[in-house]
Amino acid sequence: MFFIDTIEVPGLGNRSYLAGDATSAVVVDPARDIDRVLAAAARRGVRISHVVETHVHNDYVTGGLELARTTGAEYLVPAGANVSYQRVPIADGDRAEIGPELTLRAVATPGHTPHHTAYVLEEGGRPVAAFTGGSLLIGTVGRPDLVEPRLTEQLARAQHASAHRLARELPDETAVLPTHGFGSFCSSSQATGDATTIGTERHANEALTRDADTFVAELLAGLDDIPAYYTHMGPMNARGPAPADLAPPAVADADEISRRLAEGEWVVDLRSRIAFAAGHVAGSLNFEADGQLATYLAWLIPWGKPITLLAESTEQLADAQRELVRVGIDRPAAAATGTPEEWVRAGDRPRSFPRATFADLAGADGTQVILDVRRDSERTGAYIEGSVHIPVHQLRARLAEVPPxxxxxxxxxxxxxxxxxxxxxxxxxxxxxxxxxxxxxRAAGLPLREG
Structure with a gap:
């Protein structure tokens, strides 16, 4: 009897998997903080015999290399991936024995990347699950534009063909277990559910219900902005990431926080937006720990800039640090926990600003600047007449464009x-x-224009 455990990475909209039998298991697409996978294997009482990557990831730092080194597992990486570390190159049709009745079969599924590979878990020769990485997702597919702009259309067509290959070769009852699609920008659109099968996707997935030309045209037209930090993830994963360092950062007092701000470093307040608006250190920035912290902070911060974290508790700080190592922000320069009153120098007071609703905006005097920070694709649906549009990931470079x-x-x-x-x-x-x-x-009566 086999098992499959899903290991959620909700801050990045991803999943990894632990699958095996009573004694051995394989890990698929692990995140960088491997302690969670090791704990899951310990709970199952199994040895991790194999670690596999579906592709060289663009949206997070893999834990695969470190997990394989820690456990002594075989590290399977697609043969076409250009990596600089020792691994077992895996090609279409190759098999890995996970247990007496469990086999993992590699299926070449180019599209998300040229070397992308899915893995079919077979029990007694019968397919029971397909780990589809960034190929066939729930109701959609992985985006094909993260490798090289000149390859995007070619990869989109390959993505269509790969989806059809999986649907053609696998039984309807085969579980489809993707890595992306749960909020990750590696997905070409949002996943349409939480679980699925080949049979369900055959009738619901855009790659399987449209002809190739229509699918490619619609896919390319719907591609969204690419987070800036993706530029660094692929090369980091190809070189082989260092182990995650989750040791607590140095503690910063009010004077050091002030100094770091004065030197142009980023001081990031992890508390809720409600708490931040009510009171915060002047010059600090608010990235909520409970939101898409890693995605948006890594997207907006100049790569490599020192960062100091402010948190309401040691638990919040530790959780944030874990989120950030997954996207290559390895070591905060410093951190502090507590309240804004403890983070400002003697004699200074926290800053604040008001929060409001759209009804409040509708009742305002009309002299205010309305700034829409949604992405271009969101604004095409509808926007407030007269609003200024600067997506949040562009705001730092375009602050001068915001009217007085x-x-x-x-x-x-x-x-x-x-x-x-x-x-x-x-x-x-x-x-x-x-x-x-x-x-x-709209309910507030604000004048909207359709995009």
């Missing part, structure tokens, strides 16, 4: 508006953070 006056900043739900509001506040602007769902803008 009090800025009411909004996104689709409030999290990105809070990031943008903190950036504007740090730049000395008067700001109001609209902490509301965009659907409420």
């Amino acid at each position: 006056g009090t800025v009411w900043v909004h996104c689709a739900g409030g999290m990105r508006a809070a990031i943008a509001a903190s950036m504007l506040d740090a730049a000395g602007r008067d700001v109001v953070a609209v902490d509301d769902g965009f659907d409420a803008a």
Whole structure:
């Protein structure tokens, strides 16, 4: 009898897997913090005999190499991947014996990357699950534009063909277990559920219900912005990442926090946007620990810039540090826990700014600047007439484009508006953070234009 455990990485919208029998197991696409996988294997009482990668990842730092070294497992990486470390190169049709009845079969599925490989888990020769990585996702596929712009259309066509190969070769009841699609920007669109099978995807997945030309045209038209930090993930994974260092960072007092801000370093407040608006260190930036912390902080921060973290508790700080090592932000320069009153120098007071709803905006006097920080693809649906549009990931470089006056900043739900509001506040602007769902803008009577 086999088992499959899902190991969620919700901050990045990804999953990895532990699968095996009573004694041995394989790990698929592990994140960098391998202690969670080791704990899962210990709970099962199994030895990790194999670690496999479906591709060289663009959205997170792999833990595969370190996990294989720690456990002595064979490390299977697609043969076409250009990596600089020792591994077992795996090619289409190759098999790995996981247990007496369990076999892992490699299936070449190019598209997300040229070397992408899915792995079919077979019990007694019968396919029971397909670890599809960034190929066939739930209702969608992995995006084909992360490798090289000149290859994007070619890879999109390969993605269509790979999806059809999986659907053609596997029984309807085969579970489809992707790595991406749960919020990751590696997905070409949001996954449409939590679990699926080949049979379900045959009728629901855009790659399997459209002809190749239509699929490719629609896929390319719908591609969204690529997080800037993706540029660093592939090379880091190809070189072989160092082990994650989760040791607590050095403690910063109020004077050191002030000094680091004065030197142009980033001081990031991990507390909720509600708490941050109510009081924070002047010049600090708000990236909520409970949001997509790793994605947006890694996207916005200049790569390699020192960072100091401010948290309300040691637990919040440790969780954030774990999130950040997954995207290559390895060691905070310093950190502090507590409250803003403890983080400002004697004689200074925390700053604050107001939060509001779209109804509040509708009732304002009309002299305010309305700043929309959603992505281009979101604004095409509808936007507030007269609003200025600067996506949050571009705001740092385009602050000078925000017109004078009090800025009411909004996104689709409030999290990105809070990031943008903190950036504007740090730049000395008067700001109001609209902490509301965009659907409420229409209900509030604000004038909307369709994109």
